[in-house]
Amino acid sequence: xxxxxxxxxxxxxxxxxxxxxxxxxxxxxxxxxxxxxxxxxxxxxxxxxxxxxxxxxxxxxxxxxxxxxxxxxxxxxxxxxxxxxxxxxxxxxxxxxxxxxxxxxxxxxxxxxxxxxxxxxxxxxxxxxxxxxxxxxxxxxxxxxxxxxxxxxxxxxxxxxxxxxxxxxxxxxxxxxxxxxxxxxxxxxxxxxxxxxxxxxxxxxxxxxxxxxxxxxxxxxxxxxxxxxxxxxxxxxxxxxxxxxxxxxxxxxxxxxxxxxxxxxxxxxxxxxxxxxxxxxxxxxxxxxxxxxxxxxxxxx
Amino acid sequence: xxxxxxxxxxxxxxxxxxxxxxxxxxxxxxxxxxxxxxxxxxxxxxxxxxxxxxxxxxxxxxxxxxxxxxxxxxxxxxxxxxxxxxxxxxxxxxxxxxxxxxxxxxxxxxxxxxxxxxxxxxxxxxxxxxxxxxxxxxxxxxxxxxxxxxxxxxxxxxxxxxxxxxxxxxxxxxxxxxxxxxxxxxxxxxxxxxxxxxxxxxxxxxxxxxxxxxxxxxxxxxxxxxxxxxxxxxxxxxxxxxxxxxxxxxxxxxxxxxxxxxxxxxxxxxxxxxxxxxxxxxxxxxxxxxxxxxxxxxxxxxxxxxxxxxxxxxxxxxxxxxxx
Numbered sequence: 001x002x003x004x005x006x007x008x009x010x011x012x013x014x015x016x017x018x019x020x021x022x023x024x025x026x027x028x029x030x031x032x033x034x035x036x037x038x039x040x041x042x043x044x045x046x047x048x049x050x051x052x053x054x055x056x057x058x059x060x061x062x063x064x065x066x067x068x069x070x071x072x073x074x075x076x077x078x079x080x081x082x083x084x085x086x087x088x089x090x091x092x093x094x095x096x097x098x099x100x101x102x103x104x105x106x107x108x109x110x111x112x113x114x115x116x117x118x119x120x121x122x123x124x125x126x127x128x129x130x131x132x133x134x135x136x137x138x139x140x141x142x143x144x145x146x147x148x149x150x151x152x153x154x155x156x157x158x159x160x161x162x163x164x165x166x167x168x169x170x171x172x173x174x175x176x177x178x179x180x181x182x183x184x185x186x187x188x189x190x191x192x193x194x195x196x197x198x199x200x201x202x203x204x205x206x207x208x209x210x211x212x213x214x215x216x217x218x219x220x221x222x223x224x225x226x227x228x229x230x231x232x233x234x235x236x237x238x239x240x241x242x243x244x245x246x247x248x249x250x251x252x253x254x255x256x257x258x259x260x261x262x263x264x265x266x267x268x269x270x271x272x273x274x275x276x277x278x279x280x281x282x283x284x285x286x287x288x289x290x291x292x293x294x295x296x297x298x299x300x301x
Numbered sequence: 302x303x304x305x306x307x308x309x310x311x312x313x314x315x316x317x318x319x320x321x322x323x324x325x326x327x328x329x330x331x332x333x334x335x336x337x338x339x340x341x342x343x344x345x346x347x348x349x350x351x352x353x354x355x356x357x358x359x360x361x362x363x364x365x366x367x368x369x370x371x372x373x374x375x376x377x378x379x380x381x382x383x384x385x386x387x388x389x390x391x392x393x394x395x396x397x398x399x400x401x402x403x404x405x406x407x408x409x410x411x412x413x414x415x416x417x418x419x420x421x422x423x424x425x426x427x428x429x430x431x432x433x434x435x436x437x438x439x440x441x442x443x444x445x446x447x448x449x450x451x452x453x454x455x456x457x458x459x460x461x462x463x464x465x466x467x468x469x470x471x472x473x474x475x476x477x478x479x480x481x482x483x484x485x486x487x488x489x490x491x492x493x494x495x496x497x498x499x500x501x502x503x504x505x506x507x508x509x510x511x512x513x514x515x516x517x518x519x520x521x522x523x524x525x526x527x528x529x530x531x532x533x534x535x536x537x538x539x540x541x542x543x544x545x546x547x548x549x550x551x552x553x554x555x556x557x558x559x560x561x562x563x564x565x566x567x568x569x570x571x572x573x574x575x576x577x578x579x580x581x582x583x584x585x586x587x588x589x590x591x592x593x594x595x596x597x598x599x600x601x602x603x604x605x606x607x608x609x610x611x612x613x614x615x616x617x618x619x620x621x622x623x624x625x
Contacts, residue, residue: 140316140319143316143553143601143605144560144601145556145557145560145561147557147560147561147563147564148557148560148594148597151560151563151578151582152323152324152594154582155582155590228441232441232443235443235445236443236444236445236564239445239564240445240563240564240567240579241579241583242579242582252443252445255445255446255449259449259568262449262452262453262457263452263456263457263464265457265458267453267457270446270449270450270453271450271453274443274446274449274450277443277446278441278442278443278446281441281442281443282437282438282441285437285440285441286437289437
């Protein structure tokens with residue numbers, strides 16, 4: 001049996017292709033997507049791309065500590081970006097650090113997306129008092145800077161990957177809720193929602209099956225930027241010593257580790273991990289910027 | 302006008318009360334104060350005595366009441382590390398943080414407003430595209446990493462600026478300031494620029510957007526039709542209307558500068574409240590943490606109030622709304 005020409009699957013893939021073609025009209029958008037894609041692949045393939053596992057005590061040699069970029073260590077391979085004070089290869093530390101930074105950022109971003117998106121759409125669908133209460137909460141939350149909220153939480157909860165994710169979600173759900181609500185408010189006015197209601201569809205089915213998919217594009221735009229912010233905030237918190245524990249070395253912690261050596265001029269311990277962090281965040285921001293341009297009709301000029 | 306201010310004051314009080322509840326719940330309930338406050342090796346009798354002395358066995362509403370009563374008298378407990386009142390400890394660190402935050406804001410505005418106005422005035426010129434690219438970079442650069450790079454370049458490699466501390470200060474009305482001495486100023490430059498960079502991208506984008514909005518207005522066309530010089534059209538008529546949205550954002554962003562000074566102060570060993578709070582969290586000096594958070598909440602409320610009042614002076618429509 002052949003696929004029906006109007007099957008939802010065919011339509012979706014066609015829409016995806018059109019979307020891709022429009023996205024590619026902007027060179028900066030493409031650059032962002034390419035850089036981010038490369039970084040994700042490098043993080044996934046970290047064990048293959050790095051000459052050593054920097055967190056395996058057995059392969060570390062203190063003789064190799066503080067080698068500058070390009071020197072050959074005792075294991076016989078070149079430390080392209082140098083080593084840190086414990087003889088760990090900086091290039092390998094960056095690759096393994098990316099894994100943790102990306103998973104924390106994407107994980108926290110994903111949870112905030114789901115939680116904030118649902119709360120926002122629910123508020124828009126229900127309206128009235130529930131909407132007012134939720135939006136008051138959102139406004140209250142957004143009136144405090146992210147770093148302050150995260151400080152309060154981590155001061156109370158202690159450090160660790162789960163606590164950092166809790167802090168990031170607490171900071172970010174409100175952004176998603178606000179965006180989702182405003183998108184859903186527009187969608188709610190449209191005829192197909194009235195149609196769904198008149199068909200007698202249940203509330204949950206109307207929200208999940210109709211309101212949510214149509215409000216999704218607007219939420220996707222801020223998702224890219226919020227993941228970038230999550231990665232940045234986690235790095236900052238880890239740098240301050242409030243974020244992840246030492247057994248979960250994200251890029252922020254690698255940089256924090258190199259901070260002690262900066263006055264002695266060992267620049268490679270902070271410069272290179274920092275460049276990796278900047279490229280990750282910058283590429284996500286470029287993607288987010290392009291998505292916003294595409295969605296915002298005023299951006300067509 | 303009075304009614305307007307009173308209403309905003311009441312909202313401010315509500316925010317402070319809400320913050321006190323959040324802090325109380327956060328520190329007293331989620332973290333176990335008994336574990337934090339009492340040496341785990343202490344004898345059971347000693348533990349019991351300490352719990353009773355600190356009132357940790359009382360019902361929660363009563364504990365909260367004691368906490369608020371203390372806070373109202375400026376008593377948020379003694380720092381475990383410094384053995385002085387937590388409130389006064391924060392108080393002595395506050396001027397350094399405010400000096401840093403004001404300097405950062407000043408730099409962000411002095412650089413950001415002209416660049417943003419130009420980018421809004423000539424949105425398609427190549428230089429505007431460079432400016433906008435720079436502003437995205439400003440969003441993406443981790444402030445703490447830029448701070449490290451500044452130390453690396455200006456202190457380690459070039460050796461022209463100090464890497465940390467406040468330098469010589471001058472006491473004005475009992476408060477120490479760095480920016481009045483040459484040595485202090487040289488210590489202030491790097492941290493202030495570091496903090497400014499954090500807000501520069503935002504200021505540029507905001508000014509650019511309101512510039513583009515403003516140039517479409519009728520009064521700009523009238524001003525041009527009247528034969529005014531382009532310099533006056535932009536510098537006087539457009540500029541004034543850009544200030545309006547900028548005021549609100551400046552107010553809100555100043556609060557976030559105070560909060561974000563935590564990072565800059567840690568890097569440049571600037572002795573403000575940010576560095577104090579990070580050290581206090583490290584050693585679980587709970588009264589200082591609570592005092593910092595309450596102090597920041599109060600600063601936020603004061604800033605918001607000032608912004609609202611300034612706004613109502615700049616835009617009469619807001620004032621009218623308050624009267625009805």
